[in-house]
Amino acid sequence: MDPYIYxxxxxxxxxxxxxxxxxxxxxxxxxxxxxxxxxxxxGGLMFFMVLQGYLQYAPMSEAEVVPFTGEERTEKSIxxxxxxxxxxxxxxxxxxxxxxFGRRQKGTKDYFFGGQRFSWWMIAFSLVATLxxxxxxxxxxxxAYNYGFASSQSYLNDWALMPLLLFxxxxxxxFSRITTVPEYFERRFNRKVRLAATVGVLVYxxxxxxxxxxxxxxxxxxLLGWNVMGSAILIAGISAIYVTFGGQTSVIxxxxxxxxMLLATGIVLLFLGIxxxxxxxxxxxxxxxxxxxxxxxxxxxPTFPSVGIFWQDAMANSAFFYFLNQGILMRYMAxxxxxxxxxxxxxxxxxLMPIAAIVVASGGWIGQSFVHAGxxxxxxxxxxxxxxxxxxxxxGVFGLILAALTAALMSTVxxxxxxxxxxxxxxxxxxxxxxxxxxxxxxxxxxxxSIGVTLxxxxxxxxxxxxxxxYAAHGAMTAxxxxxxxxxxxxxxxWRRFTAKAALAxxxxxxxxxxxxxxxxxxxxxxxxxxxxxxxFRDNGDGLFxxxxxxxxxxxxxxxxxxxLIGVTVTxxxxxxxxxxxAGLVWGTVNDAIRRYKGSDGSESDSAATSAMPVKxxxxxxxxxxxxxPVVKLSASVMEELRAKVGDPVYITDTRWWLGGLQSMHVVxxxxxxxxxxxxxxxxxxxxxxxxxxxxxxxxxxxxLY
Numbered sequence: 001m002d003p004y005i006y007x008x009x010x011x012x013x014x015x016x017x018x019x020x021x022x023x024x025x026x027x028x029x030x031x032x033x034x035x036x037x038x039x040x041x042x043g044g045l046m047f048f049m050v051l052q053g054y055l056q057y058a059p060m061s062e063a064e065v066v067p068f069t070g071e072e073r074t075e076k077s078i079x080x081x082x083x084x085x086x087x088x089x090x091x092x093x094x095x096x097x098x099x100x101f102g103r104r105q106k107g108t109k110d111y112f113f114g115g116q117r118f119s120w121w122m123i124a125f126s127l128v129a130t131l132x133x134x135x136x137x138x139x140x141x142x143x144a145y146n147y148g149f150a151s152s153q154s155y156l157n158d159w160a161l162m163p164l165l166l167f168x169x170x171x172x173x174x175f176s177r178i179t180t181v182p183e184y185f186e187r188r189f190n191r192k193v194r195l196a197a198t199v200g201v202l203v204y205x206x207x208x209x210x211x212x213x214x215x216x217x218x219x220x221x222x223l224l225g226w227n228v229m230g231s232a233i234l235i236a237g238i239s240a241i242y243v244t245f246g247g248q249t250s251v252i253x254x255x256x257x258x259x260x261m262l263l264a265t266g267i268v269l270l271f272l273g274i275x276x277x278x279x280x281x282x283x284x285x286x287x288x289x290x291x292x293x294x295x296x297x298x299x300x301x302p303t304f305p306s307v308g309i310f311w312q313d314a315m316a317n318s319a320f321f322y323f324l325n326q327g328i329l330m331r332y333m334a335x336x337x338x339x340x341x342x343x344x345x346x347x348x349x350x351x352l353m354p355i356a357a358i359v360v361a362s363g364g365w366i367g368q369s370f371v372h373a374g375x376x377x378x379x380x381x382x383x384x385x386x387x388x389x390x391x392x393x394x395x396g397v398f399g400l401i402l403a404a405l406t407a408a409l410m411s412t413v414x415x416x417x418x419x420x421x422x423x424x425x426x427x428x429x430x431x432x433x434x435x436x437x438x439x440x441x442x443x444x445x446x447x448x449x450s451i452g453v454t455l456x457x458x459x460x461x462x463x464x465x466x467x468x469x470x471y472a473a474h475g476a477m478t479a480x481x482x483x484x485x486x487x488x489x490x491x492x493x494x495w496r497r498f499t500a501k502a503a504l505a506x507x508x509x510x511x512x513x514x515x516x517x518x519x520x521x522x523x524x525x526x527x528x529x530x531x532x533x534x535x536x537f538r539d540n541g542d543g544l545f546x547x548x549x550x551x552x553x554x555x556x557x558x559x560x561x562x563x564x565l566i567g568v569t570v571t572x573x574x575x576x577x578x579x580x581x582x583a584g585l586v587w588g589t590v591n592d593a594i595r596r597y598k599g600s601d602g603s604e605s606d607s608a609a610t611s612a613m614p615v616k617x618x619x620x621x622x623x624x625x626x627x628x629x630p631v632v633k634l635s636a637s638v639m640e641e642l643r644a645k646v647g648d649p650v651y652i653t654d655t656r657w658w659l660g661g662l663q664s665m666h667v668v669x670x671x672x673x674x675x676x677x678x679x680x681x682x683x684x685x686x687x688x689x690x691x692x693x694x695x696x697x698x699x700x701x702x703x704x705l706y
Contacts (some may be wrong), residue, residue, distance in 0.1 A: 001529075003295035003306035003470075004056045008049060011160035011314065015045060021494060021587050027167040033605065044159050044350045051354075052156060052294035053254035055149055060292055066374030076305050086399030112593060116334055117653070118355040120343035123331050125260060127344065128352050136360040138215055141385035142362025147304055148291025151364065155203045155357035156294075158322070159351040165322050166342050168493055168587050171604065173329060174338045175593035175625060176584050181324050182487065188492050188585045189500035189577070190436075191431075193462025196507040197485065198427040202420065204481040205326060206453060209416045210460025211477055215239040217461060218382075227628035232461050263352075265401055266359025266374030272392040273366030286372040287365065308553025312479045316556035323489055326419035334660055336465040336603055336651055337705045354476045359419045363388045416457075476552040480518065483559025484510025491567050496586050499577055502570035510563030515653040517558055521550035527561060549655040594706055597649055599625060602706035610641040611655070611699040612680040614691050615673075624668050631670035633681040634702070641678075642704040644669055651703045652680065652690055665689055 019041065020026040028038045143151035178184045181201060186194035212233040220231030255481030256411060274283045284292065295306040302308075322345070335341040366445060370376040370388065379387050389401045425446045430437055437445070464477070488506040491498040517524050521533060533550045551558070584593035594602045612635070621631040634642070644650060646669055653664030667688060673681045679704055682690065690700060 001189065001307070001312075002051060003297050003298045006307060007310050007314075008074075008294070010310070011157065012045075014315075015041075015160040015163060018161070018165075018168070022163050022167035025167060025588055025590065028163075031206035033265055040346065041163055044162065044346075047350070048156055048159050053054040054485060055292060055294035060289055061285055062287075062289050063282075063491060065372055068371070068374045068377045070377070080395040080398070082395050083399035086194050086396065087402045090403035108432040116666060117651075118334050118340075118661040119334050119657070119691055120335060120340040120347065123335050123340070123344040124347040124352060127328065127331055127348055129264060129357055135231060137385050138219060138365065138382065140361075141364035141367070141388075142381040142451045143304065145368050145379075145381040145384040146364075147296045148287055148293065148365065148368065149361075150291075150293055150296035150304070150306070151361045152354075152357035153295060153309055154313045155353045155360075157310065158353060158513070160314065161319055161322055162346070164490070164494070166345055169323055169489075170332060170341055170345065171338050171590045171594055172493065172585060172587075174333060174341060175590065175597040177597060178374035179333075179426045180326060180423055181329065181485075182423065184585070185488075185492070185503065188582070192433075193488075193500055193503045194427065194506070196504055197488070198423060200481065200485045200511060201324065201326065202423055204320065204324075204478075204485070205416055205420045205423070206456050207460060207477050209420070209453060209457030211393055212416070213406075213457045213459045214464040219534075228465065229458070233458055236458055240426065261403070263355055263359055266362050267355075269389060269392065269401065270358060270362040270366065273362070273369070273388065276375075276392060277369060282373075283366075283369050286369040288368075288372065289366075291368060299528075299532075302532050302534075302551075305529075305531050305553060308360065308531055308551075308556075309399055312553040313558065316482045316486055316560060317478040319486045319490070320478070324482075324485055326422055327416055330419060336653075336664070336666075339705075364536040366392075374624055375585060407491070417453055420453040421446040421449045424452075427466060476548050476555075479552055479554075479556035480514050481511075483514065483556055484508075484563040487560060487563035487567055491564075491571075492586070494587050495571075496579075496582055496620055497571055497576050499571050499574040500566065501574045502567050505570045506563050506567040509566045510559055513562040514555060514559045517551070517555055518547045521547040521555075524551040524554055524558045527558060529557070596626075598649060598706055604706060606643045607703065608644075608704050610638055610678065612638050612678045612702050614652075614687060614693075614696075614700050615679050615681045616687040617681050617683060620685050621670060623671065629666055629667070629668040630683060630686040631668045632683075632686070633671045633673040634669055635673055635679045637676065638677050638680060638702060639669070639672060642702065644704050647670055647706075648672065648704060650683070653701050653703075654690065654692070654695065655699065655701050663690055663692060 017671060019038075022041075023034075025546055026034065028034050028041070029036070081690040108224065138448070140154075173184075176184070176187070178187065182194045182197040185197045213236050214228070216236070217226075217228035217230070217232035220226045220234070221228050274280055277283045281433050296304060297306060299305045299307050332341045332345065335344060338626070339556055364381070367376065367379060367384040370391070371378055376387070376391065390398050395493050425442050429449075430442065434441065484507045487510065488503050491506070492503060499594050511614070525533070531551065531554050583589050584596050590604075591601070592693075594604070623629055624631055624647075627649070632650075632652070634644065634650075640651065642648075648669045649666055650669060651664065653659075653661060656663075667682075667686065673679060680700065
């Protein structure tokens with residue numbers, strides 16, 4: 001089977017289903033905004049099809065192999081003291097940035113969602129740092145050294161999911177005001193489903209923390225010779241400090257800084273390598289043709305099968321990442337509006353993910369090209385990034401590259417820590433332990449849980465140390481946990497007939513079936529697409545969980561298939577949920593969700609903005625509505641310009657766009673103030689969050705978003 005045709009046949013079907021749902025809801029059409037959305041969706045698909053098609057089929061020349069004639073490396077460690085000093089300074093700087101921007105956390109809405117005030121570009125760039133996780137440089141440079149451009153498959157296979165995400169899940173997520181995915185399951189079904197989803201999501205997130213901490217330990221072990229566990233504990237502690245104090249705002253601001261640095265570092269490394277080789281043509285010609293394929297093999301190599309990576313990464317892990325990963329959902333919900341959330345979600349796979357694919361793999365690509373050209377000897381693929389970086393960099397410059405690597409180490413973990421804290425507070429502590437907890441108590445619990453999840457993650461490091469590579473450990477973890485939750489959520493959103501009993505059976509039954517496949521991996525064989533397994537694995541002495549290493553990618557296809565079969569079968573034999581219970585929570589009911597969000601009828605396409613002078617009043621009125629928004633008063637002219645009425649939520653921000661929403665907040669119109677000038681009266685606490693000390697005489701921007 002041709003892996004290119006296979007991926008775009010299955011992926012294209014998923015994409016077409018997404019367009020169908022988007023068209024039925026009016027997001028996609030043949031004129032106006034709908035036509036623009038259609039062009040963006042089709043344009044993105046064509047971009048990836050053409051790019052990967054060229055890599056897979058275009059004729060390419062290859063240079064002769066040049067034998068290495070230099071001296072072998074004898075150094076026991078990589079880097080010089082100045083490099084590690086620069087890295088230490090960088091860590092201190094990140095701590096200062098994180099604690100500074102997170103110093104004004106007053107409640108869980110600020111702690112988890114940053115006040116829902118940020119612009120799309122800030123969220124998108126901060127997400128890059130999350131995407132390029134602690135495992136990415138090591139994992140993908142290793143894969144890039146071994147398999148070339150095929151390592152980018154994991155970063156270029158997400159576009160098929162975009163219509164379902166942008167026009168199905170995002171508006172429901174944002175307007176329903178849910179704080180976690182398990183909360184969605186309770187509102188869609190009942191508490192039992194919520195509890196099952198809570199367990200599944202926590203297992204995924206905490207395991208993900210463990211994988212990242214394992215990578216941290218491995219990186220510092222290679223760099224400094226430190227013990228893996230000790231290194232993991234050190235970096236975990238640093239990440240936990242600023243997250244515990246600052247929450248989502250700290251994560252966004254530190255990851256924004258780290259995201260820019262990561263992109264710049266990877267691109268610079270690739271540029272230095274190409275320059276050393278003499279140009280792009282020389283770089284490419286010294287990559288074997290097999291290393292320039294978009295898809296390395298279909299099913300021949302169980303360590304890196306394209307079919308397995310497609311199901312494990314695109315259909316299971318990427319779906320979980322975009323739809324269920326609490327850390328990513330919190331970023332979407334930290335934007336000021338659904339329009340900003342969509343822009344961030346589009347920018348990620350279409351622009352930033354391809355760049356990220358280059359960033360994380362550049363060390364492996366350059367390393368393999370250097371070996372082929374006789375510049376470097378054969379190297380340990382696990383060390384491809386470090387060896388290539390040090391070879392191309394002078395002392396001090398390598399320190400900046402190590403700092404970027406450290407950024408990758410911390411940026412994913414900080415997101416995961418806040419995500420687990422959100423689940424613990426909103427799905428365990430508040431509903432099950434203390435329903436009437438105050439904001440102060442919830443905030444304290446969030447901070448304690450940040451510390452707790454770090455400790456749990458450290459405890460899992462020895463488990464993942466049993467795998468031969470980080471790529472294998474990460475793939476095995478995601479394939480084992482994500483499929484049942486992905487199937488349950490997708491069916492909940494897009495199939496109104498899907499029932500509570502079916503959702504519970506899908507999650508519990510799917511996880512059970514995957515658990516059985518770990519101990520008896522032979523049950524995956526009939527649907528493994530010909531991917532081979534080690535027939536003698538039981539004799540290798542790998543312990544009770546040896547089966548987890550078998551079919552570690554195809555287990556995702558097994559889990560998706562079994563979970564879907566359970567969900568559909570149970571649904572057909574159970575009573576449908578009421579339409580009233582589904583309002584605002586399934587596709588086609590976005591208007592109900594907007595009504596709940598706003599308190600009155602509204603539309604995503606109906607917005608207005610104007611400028612007004614901020615006036616600080618002496619009394620802060622009590623917050624109003626389900627979102628507990630501060631109250632402001634607008635002059636008659638501003639009310640008329642916005643077509644706003646009492647009770648409408650509005651967004652007030654500093655007019656400097658490059659702040660990205662740092663000086664802004666959502667408020668509710670409490671009434672009309674006197675005077676004919678364009679003014680907005682704001683209480684003292686809210687005023688200080690919007691207006692900086694030197695901007696008292698400057699207007700602010702006031703927006704009615706829906």
